[in-house]
Amino acid sequence: MLRESPRRLKASSVAAKLHSVSIRLLREARKDDPRLGVTSARLSALSVLVFGGPATLGRLAALEQVSQPTMTRIAAALVRGGYARRSADPNDRRYALLEATAKGRRLLEDGRRNRESRLAAVLAHLGPDELATCDAAADVLAYALRRDD
Numbered sequence: 407m408l409r410e411s412p413r414r415l416k417a418s419s420v421a422a423k424l425h426s427v428s429i430r431l432l433r434e435a436r437k438d439d440p441r442l443g444v445t446s447a448r449l450s451a452l453s454v455l456v457f458g459g460p461a462t463l464g465r466l467a468a469l470e471q472v473s474q475p476t477m478t479r480i481a482a483a484l485v486r487g488g489y490a491r492r493s494a495d496p497n498d499r500r501y502a503l504l505e506a507t508a509k510g511r512r513l514l515e516d517g518r519r520n521r522e523s524r525l526a527a528v529l530a531h532l533g534p535d536e537l538a539t540c541d542a543a544a545d546v547l548a549y550a551l552r553r554d555d
Contacts, residue, residue, distance in 0.1 A: 424547075434528060435521035442517050444487065447472070449517060451480050452489055452506060456514045460505035462495060489513055 439446060447470075454469050455461060461469070467477035481504050484490035489510035495501040506514070529537060 435524050438520040442513060448480055448484055452484060452510050452514055455490060455504060455506040456511050460503045462501045462503055
């Protein structure tokens with residue numbers, strides 16, 4: 407594979423490659439998600455609750471980039487399925503807080519294991535040097551994302 411010299415690389419061309427590859431990786435990783443029995447929108451919202459802790463519906467809608475009515479429907483489905491519970495916000499009882507249940511955490515952990523297994527299968531085709539390069543790239547990207555927080 408031909409590679410450009412580091413001096414000629416531009417952030418925009420690397421961004422275009424990363425965009426394409428990340429979409430393809432995500433599609434591959436999510437292939438088994440339908441077996442979980444929960445829509446991708448619900449899994450995404452549940453992920454925010456599991457890894458970010460309880461959130462108001464407004465905060466969750468903002469993080470998931472959906473409207474408040476859409477998040478209300480997603481939240482209702484998560485509560486009906488036993489994956490989340492709704493309670494009054496202790497700081498302002500006018501607002502509802504949504505938090506993941508143990509069942510919701512287990513579902514998300516199962517999904518994550520499935521996705522990581524699919525990605526590991528893709529990476530298993532790489533040689534040791536290529537795998538080390540991917541590992542280093544993941545560290546660099548994680549660092550870059552932390553800087554933007």
